[in-house]
Amino acid sequence: MNQLLSRRTVLRGIGASIALPWLEAMGPLESWVHANDRVPAAPNRLLWLYVPNGMAMPNWTPREEGPLRDLPPILQEVREFASDINILSGLSASAADRVRSGGHASSISAYLTGVALLETQGPNYRVGVSADQAAASRIGDQTRLASIEVGTEENTGYGDEVHVLYKGTMSWRTPTQPMIKEVRPRLVFERLFDGDGANRAERDALRRSILDYVREDSRALAGRLGAGDRRRLDDYMTAIRDLEQRIERAANFPRLERPNLAIEPGIPRDFQEHCRLLCDLIVLAFRADITRIGTFVLMNELSERSFPEHGIREGHHGITHQGVAGHPQLTLVNRLHLRQLAYLLGRLKSVQEGSGTLLDHCLVCYGSALSDGNGHSHRSLPILLAGNAGGTVRTGHHIRYTADTPLNNLWLSMLQRVDVRVPFLGDSTGALRGL
Numbered sequence: 001m002n003q004l005l006s007r008r009t010v011l012r013g014i015g016a017s018i019a020l021p022w023l024e025a026m027g028p029l030e031s032w033v034h035a036n037d038r039v040p041a042a043p044n045r046l047l048w049l050y051v052p053n054g055m056a057m058p059n060w061t062p063r064e065e066g067p068l069r070d071l072p073p074i075l076q077e078v079r080e081f082a083s084d085i086n087i088l089s090g091l092s093a094s095a096a097d098r099v100r101s102g103g104h105a106s107s108i109s110a111y112l113t114g115v116a117l118l119e120t121q122g123p124n125y126r127v128g129v130s131a132d133q134a135a136a137s138r139i140g141d142q143t144r145l146a147s148i149e150v151g152t153e154e155n156t157g158y159g160d161e162v163h164v165l166y167k168g169t170m171s172w173r174t175p176t177q178p179m180i181k182e183v184r185p186r187l188v189f190e191r192l193f194d195g196d197g198a199n200r201a202e203r204d205a206l207r208r209s210i211l212d213y214v215r216e217d218s219r220a221l222a223g224r225l226g227a228g229d230r231r232r233l234d235d236y237m238t239a240i241r242d243l244e245q246r247i248e249r250a251a252n253f254p255r256l257e258r259p260n261l262a263i264e265p266g267i268p269r270d271f272q273e274h275c276r277l278l279c280d281l282i283v284l285a286f287r288a289d290i291t292r293i294g295t296f297v298l299m300n301e302l303s304e305r306s307f308p309e310h311g312i313r314e315g316h317h318g319i320t321h322q323g324v325a326g327h328p329q330l331t332l333v334n335r336l337h338l339r340q341l342a343y344l345l346g347r348l349k350s351v352q353e354g355s356g357t358l359l360d361h362c363l364v365c366y367g368s369a370l371s372d373g374n375g376h377s378h379r380s381l382p383i384l385l386a387g388n389a390g391g392t393v394r395t396g397h398h399i400r401y402t403a404d405t406p407l408n409n410l411w412l413s414m415l416q417r418v419d420v421r422v423p424f425l426g427d428s429t430g431a432l433r434g435l
Contacts, residue, residue, distance in 0.1 A: 042354045042361045043142075044389045044417050045292040046135055047282065049344075049366045050108060050170050051337045052301040053320045054373025055382040056327040060334065062087055062398040073331055077338040081345045081386065083396045084359060086435070088383040090401035091410060093369040095427050096378040103376035104301035104317075105166035107369035110378070112170050112295070114408035114426020117162065125163045128426055130172045131411035133179065136293045138420045144290045147171070150188055150278045151181035151297035152271065153305070168300035181297055183267055185277040192285050240284065271307060275340040283347045287358060292418065298337055301370075310336050320373030330373075341366045345386055362387035363414050369407070381407060385435075389417035393435045405432070 059073040068075075068082045078085060098116040099106035109117040115128030132147055140146025155168040171179035182188050218237065222230050268274045278296060285291050299305060304315030312319075312332050319326045319333065341364075348359035367383040370376065380403070388395050408428035413435055415422065 041390060042356070043289065043292055045286045045294075045358075045362045046132065046414055046418060047286075047294045047296065047362060047364045048112060048132060048170070049296045049298060049341060049364065050111060051298050051334075051366070051368050052104065052108065052303055052370070053299075053317050053368075054330075054370040054377075055334055055368060056330045057371050057380070057382065059327065059331045060382050061089060065398050065400050068396055068398055074334045074338060075384075077335050078342050078345065078384070081342065081349075084345065084349070084388075085384055085386045086393070086395055087398045088385060088401065088410065089380060089398065090403055090405050091381050091383055091407045092404045093378040093381060093407045094404060096369055099162075101161040104370070105162050107376075107378060108168070108170050108297070108301045109166050110426075111367075111369040111407070112411065113172055114406060114411075114428060115175070117166055119162055121161070121163050123163075124176075125165055125178070126175050127166075127172050128175050130170060130179075130295075131408070131415065131425060132171050132293050132295050133173045134411075134422055134425060135415055135418055135420045137173075139292065139418055143292055145192070145285070146291065147179070147293040147295070148188070148192075148282065148285055148291050149179045149181040149295050150282070151183050151300070152267075152274050152278070153297070153300045153303060154183055155180070155300065157302075167302050168297055170297060171295045179295075181295070185268070185274070185281060188278065188281050192281060192290055236287070271305070272336075272340065276343055279340065279344040279347060282344070283351065283358070286348070286362065287351055287353075298340065307333070307336060312336070317373075323374050326374075338366070341384070341386075348387075356390075359387050361390055363389045363393065363417055365410070365414065379404060383407070383410070385410070389414075392417055399434055401432070401434075 056074065060075065062068065062072060062075070063070065068085070068087065071079050071082065075087070093107065093110045093114070095114050095116045096103075096106040096110040099119060101119055106117050109115075109127045112130035112132060113128035118124065118126035120126075136147040149171045151168065153168060155165050157164065165178055165180075169178045169180065171181070173179055182191070218233065222233060225233065268277070275298065282294050282296065285294070299316065302317050304317050306312055306315050310332060312329055314329060316333050319329045322329075345359060345364070348362060348364070349357050351358035353361055364386040365383065366386070367381055369378055369381060371379060371381050385393070386395075387393070406427050406429055408426045409430060409432040411425055412422070412428050412431040415425075416431060
């Protein structure tokens with residue numbers, strides 16, 4: 001075909017629309033470092049994943065700086081992506097130390113903001129603008145959604161002596177406006193791929209797939225595409241259909257017998273399936289350029305969830321307060337969490353985009369604002385950075401920074417990779433060097 005297809009092309013039906021992934025018919029894309037006046041750069045995306053309650057740090061931190069070779073036990077989960085990641089040591093979230101109560105809630109609150117939370121149990125909660133929303137406020141108008149926020153646990157239960165909202169929220173649009181995460185994959189899916197929602201109830205009643213409503217438009221488009229693009233379009237539609245079916249199955253699972261534990265089972269019931277549904281939704285959102293900014297809270301701070309199917313029978317938070325004696329069980333939890341990142345990285349790396357992959361055009365940060373959960377330490381945090389942001393980040397290394405370097409310095413560096421430049425963010429002192 002001679003005329004290039006617009007990157008903003010969508011398939012439309014009655015009450016529904018689906019954004020498209022990159023297709024060859026839209027013209028070539030290059031990474032940031034290779035883009036020029038004739039070949040535009042693929043957009044970079046930013047994603048933050050948060051894990052709570054600290055890490056078994058001896059089983060996380062590589063012994064030596066430099067190339068990632070001998071990975072410690074926890075990092076074995078991402079060994080096949082060693083050339084796509086960096087492990088960053090020495091970064092700290094010192095703002096969380098300025099809170100007298102709420103050692104866990106202050107951690108996740110300070111993670112992307114670099115600001116100490118206001119100690120309150122009332123509705124006057126306050127933190128600061130988070131890094132993801134600093135990006136969304138500046139580039140969010142370039143996509144259908146400014147950002148996406150997901151997680152596996154709702155903000156309920158004990159609030160660590162402060163407002164319960166703090167312990168499960170890392171994204172803040174303003175100091176007083178939290179971005180509440182969505183934990184139900186079906187609602188995330190509808191937000192990403194539905195139109196105005198006016199016919200949603202009718203569609204649900206008829207039990208028809210959203211793809212049925214755009215089928216005619218997709219067939220018309222397919223007739224204008226080359227063989228490679230038709231295959232990509234078919235793969236993309238198949239992925240959407242598969243997600244619909246998986247979400248439907250997960251929602252219809254029979255209720256499990258309530259275990260003798262002080263924790264509700266998740267939604268869906270299986271933690272790993274829940275995480276992977278949300279990972280697939282994030283990949284679809286990035287692939288179709290629905291949004292370029294996302295956050296994923298794998299579990300809330302203070303979570304007492306257990307995973308007997310993975311050999312973890314005690315509550316997560318309680319394990320962290322057993323000190324070194326709890327490290328074997330804590331390592332199992334840490335590895336289970338990191339396994340979900342490995343799944344996400346694999347999905348991102350499997351998607352071709354221009355001359356690279358979707359992972360090549362991302363920066364995915366996985367970590368926590370707690371290192372030692374027993375001592376509530378916010379120093380020398382466990383931070384993993386994946387992707388190279390269009391060739392602007394050198395990967396495959398363990399980088400050790402000067403002790404107590406502000407974590408928010410990393411966020412400034414990440415923001416620069418999406419052309420967002422702010423003089424400071426929270427307690428930052430300047431963009432992180434050496435990436």
